[in-house]
Amino acid sequence: MKGFRFSAVEAAIKKPGRLDLALIFSDLPAYVAAVYTTNKVQAAPVIISRARSHNGSCRALLVNSGNANACTGEQGMADALECGRNTAEALGLSDEELLIASTGVIGQPLPMERFRKGIQPLVDGLDQGTLDHVAQAIMTTDTFPKIERRKGEAGGKSYSIWGIAKGAGMIQPNMATMLSFLVTDAAVDKAFLRRAFTEAVDGSFNAITVDGDTSTNDTALIFANGAAGNPRIEGGTPEGNAFLALLHDVLLSLAKLIVKDGEGATKFVEVRVKGAADNADAKKGALAIANSLLVKTAFFGQDANWGRIICALGYSGARVEQERVQISFDDVVMATGGVFAGGDAEAAGTRVLQQKEFTVSVDLKIGSGEAAVYTSDLSYDYVKINADYRT
């Protein structure tokens, strides 16, 4: 990857023994596109970064795990601004060129002494670090670092898109937050970068759900610094479409890794709804299925319980005509015309659910709307992890 450097150090923000403070730095001015949490309760770093990324250009990102700096009031805002100022100074940037992200416990003040000590080593480490180190430093209850790399080509020049991620929605409760950071050395039109990123996030991170909670710190962003030297990629061109497809592939792959690493997850489930009145209806139906506790516990129990699925569709808010609904597990039709399909569907459907990965397909047979979401099951361990987390 041309023109980006990375660094991560152990600042012992929550506890010692791991990387927890990291930096992504672009050697060149870079365009940035970002998507932040829709939660009305927002952490200080989200408020700051949203404002700074608004004009579409930035140079660096400072990120920590171990403390979300959320619900910390004026002190939290002052602390975040100070961390940012110290880091920007050490990098020779203006404050406004640096973005900030935090993940970890809500409602506790940042341990500023440890933060202050970490910044110079962090900046000094920019020539030794890799994106893998950053991926490790942002982990909270994640069991593995999540990183994806792709290569593309535009105008005879090859470019890269790399991305990392952690957590899923509020799947990591106190250690709140889904974070994802991408870098590309492609030269991309500024407005197209924003449109493409928003569209790709919508089909990836916004299509996964583990527990339906939305954190105070969710942040996804991409830096594009043009170091690859390709002719600027514009929307509506073959190069633009190829860039969008690659971007979507990176984001969707990261999103799937997040679901697979969901707390206590034993199943990875794709929920596809088609034949809906429109795409929005299809997504409503798919999300209701994917978020239903009864559906998720049935997945965990490997119970081919299509009744819970049609029930979730019924209260999803989507237009549903029960006598048309078809439900399949992989290629086994469980229900058709809204009633049990009969035959050996029960046994065959149970075999599908015994797999670690499977697809639930719904055809509402009303219109041409469709959507896919990705989710996990709900296991004993989800309850255990979330009930015991702070003890």
Place this chain on the structure above:
Amino acid sequence: MKGFRFSAVEAAIKKPGRLDLALIFSDLPAYVAAVYTTNKVQAAPVIISRARSHNGSCRALLVNSGNANACTGEQGMADALECGRNTAEALGLSDEELLIASTGVIGQPLPMERFRKGIQPLVDGLDQGTLDHVAQAIMTTDTFPKIERRKGEAGGKSYSIWGIAKGAGMIQPNMATMLSFLVTDAAVDKAFLRRAFTEAVDGSFNAITVDGDTSTNDTALIFANGAAGNPRIEGGTPEGNAFLALLHDVLLSLAKLIVKDGEGATKFVEVRVKGAADNADAKKGALAIANSLLVKTAFFGQDANWGRIICALGYSGARVEQERVQISFDDVVMATGGVFAGGDAEAAGTRVLQQKEFTVSVDLKIGSGEAAVYTSDLSYDYVKINADYRT
């Protein structure tokens, strides 16, 4: 209770060894008010009863557990109509005077032979049965029958309101359904009965949530036959207000019993939100808290985790200004001005959560809207019961 008779028999609809078919019969013509599920997927008995109760007068209710007769298509509708016809004939009623309710497994045909055999003994038993028998017969995974009785007075005549209930939302998944049936011998104005029942249901059954699912069979209804001989109770009078208060008390007591008997529940939690922009906003906030898996697992873990509560408020859709939010557990203020209250709040809050019952109070400090909802925690046993149910 004057002018009502009850009966319950063992029809072995799902399995033998328990009462599972029951009848409530009014000796006199009775007014009826009813509230049905808002799920678009509706069981045959719901479709039938909704139409029959529409004109506001009925005489009897036939109810079974063990089979929901939901997602059973045209055959399910024909079966429900036949059961109703046979029962109405045996009672000397027209079809339209009889309501039907079912709870149990979704998507399986009614065992009609067993149903047909049960009806005559059911009708013959009307002089021996009690409402307690009916309360037992409608149980599915409930661990105890739920029954409440109150006495009122109007114009010098005393009257009674009795009610029974089972299940909570989709807390009993395949054995879907919240059912509640009330009888009163009070003479009540027909339109007022409807208004009062809808209002009382809104403040009781519509204020409880166990897992956020809404079943295909939810039904709550009241018969009022006037056998007490009181002057007709009208809305907007002292007698009307007293009747409404009594009705609300019966329904709220039943609703609380349902939550206490929630699958795997170890805690009973009242969530109160005040200071909201309006009552609807308050209810949105309270429901988001009560339905958050992260909040519910924290209750189970006795973790005084106010960060998960403010986070749920933030995505609830209610208007929230984080720097105003106050959160208390019973009388312990955990957060004020959107930040941790400090002092010994952590230890004191933990002691509150160690109780079996407690209240979470939120003050949004924006307006005068308020709402209360009732919920349980999310335990290992919830997952176990719902994962293992059909095995």
